[in-house]
Amino acid sequence: MQTNSLVLSACIAEVESMRYTPAGIPALNLRLEHESQVPEAGSQRTVKVVVKAVAFGTLAERLARQAIGSVWRFSGFLANARQGKSLVFHIQEFLPD
Template sequence: MTPAGATASPVNRLVLVATLAQCAAMRYTPAGIPALDVLLEHASEQVEAGQPRRVALRLKAVAFGADAERLATQPLGATLWCAGFLTSARRGHGIVFHIQDFKPI
């Protein structure tokens, strides 16, 4: 269902400011593309139904290619602005944030 006035084009975009909590060793896809699995943590106060609400989450994320190589240089605890999309995790358990762009803040 599409909201009134919106196009029918599917949208899957996430922008998140989060802390780099864990970083696995660099791996490579069968095609030789660098891939980096990380864990992001986010905590903030959001307004929902007119009331403030504390939110916190841990989210599995992955970056590929040059983004993976750049992300590997970030220290644990770094605060990052991240943008990308969500997809199912391997074997269909949970979700994974695919980071397509990030900036340390």
């Protein structure tokens, strides 16, 4: 069975203006930032990552009300951006971290 799921604790670093799909569904583009220590090859490694993300519908409306810098646990899946040159995290849920 193939799986495409991601859970990421991150802060909201940037939020673009709400937009709407041709079908009228709210859509919100965000930039999330994550930093942690993870074990790798017998030592601790500092990992910093910036992730492009998108949310749709009522989830987008809820996310638009959250403060820049607030930290959440996001869950969703990865997909190619429209141009296919990068990945975008499609958020399906977020909870306090």
